[in-house]
Amino acid sequence: MLFIKCPYCGDRSQNEFAYGGDATVKRPEINKEVSDKDWDNFVYLRKSPRGKHLEFWHHVSGCRQWFKIQRDTSTHEIFKTFKVTEEI
Amino acid sequence: MTNSSALEKVHKKGLFGDYENKNEDKLIKISEEKDFLILQIAQYKNSLISVHNIKVDGLVFNNESLKVACNNDTRILWVGPKNWLLISRKKDLLKNIFESLKETDFAITDLSHSRAIIELEGENSKEILKKGCPFNFDELKKDSCLNSVFHGISITIDMINDNPNKIRLFALRSFGESLYDSITDSCLEYGYKNL
Structure with missing residues (x-):
């Protein structure tokens, strides 16, 4: 069983969580002119790194909070979990 | 009915x-x-009110994760940050809750049924x-x-x-x-x- 440490609830089983996407993607500034290419990159373009990756996860069957995980995509090792408002 | x-x-x-x-x-x-009164109580993210000053049925809302504040009739369960589930045998508590928790700071949903x-x-x-x-x-x-x-x-x-x-x-x-x-x-x- 894989455990993920929720920043609010503590260690919980991975099947209480849902993956929420790449946490490194920054949304273009609101009300700023954005080219079609930049918008396309923001919506669709994702890296698929092998190794450390920053991800959003949702504790969907627990406290229902979003948070960030730094995880190794090849070994599934979780290095750190932190709240959405926190930075590494 | x-x-x-x-x-x-x-x-x-x-x-x-x-x-x-x-x-x-x-x-x-x-x-x-x-026959329980079940209320979901969520404090809005931009609300600055301290919940420690608010009492419902003599109980203070707990911000500590996974903890329950309780007495013989009422239990207030922590279900997430700024989120609680209130379970009570006292159906008339609802009026008291609406007086204690302002609608500008809290979203209260009756889940009794x-x-x-x-x-x-x-x-x-x-x-x-x-x-x-x-x-x-x-x-x-x-x-x-x-x-x-x-x-x-x-x-x-x-x-x-x-x-x-x-x-x-x-x-x-x-x-x-x-x-x-x-x-x-x-x-x-x-x-x-x-x-």
Whole structure:
């Protein structure tokens, strides 16, 4: 069983969580002119790194909070979990 | 008009499973709990009010994760940051809550009729939950609570007592019968008594 440490609830089983996407993607500034290419990159373009990756996860069957995980995509090792408002 | 409870069609009184030649007092007891006031209370993210100054039925809202503030009639479960589930036998508490919690700071939703509630009592209650829920129940102490899953059904677990173990499970009403079937199937090997 894989455990993920929720920043609010503590260690919980991975099947209480849902993956929420790449946490490194920054949304273009609101009300700023954005080219079609930049918008396309923001919506669709994702890296698929092998190794450390920053991800959003949702504790969907627990406290229902979003948070960030730094995880190794090849070994599934979780290095750190932190709240959405926190930075590494 | 009469209200029908969530498990009315499936919960039958009696002894079931492997109960023969066992002390009836030691069997797991299963009951359906009903007629509660259940409120979901969420504090808005931009609200700056300290919840420690607010009392409902003499209880202070707890910001500590997985903890329950309780008295004989009312339990306030922490279910997430700035999120609580209030369970009370006092139906008239609603008026008091609307006076204490301003609508500019809190969203209050009445869930009284939208939950199925199963209560397990007995020393093997935690063993039943371990069969379908990944949480480490050895860590679960009296007056603590959590949200988790039981065989894929989202549930809220409230540990009411630990001597003997008394655990209350809340599920969405529409999942109530499925949860009830899963729980009673898990109880078969120990034998159980429906109250």
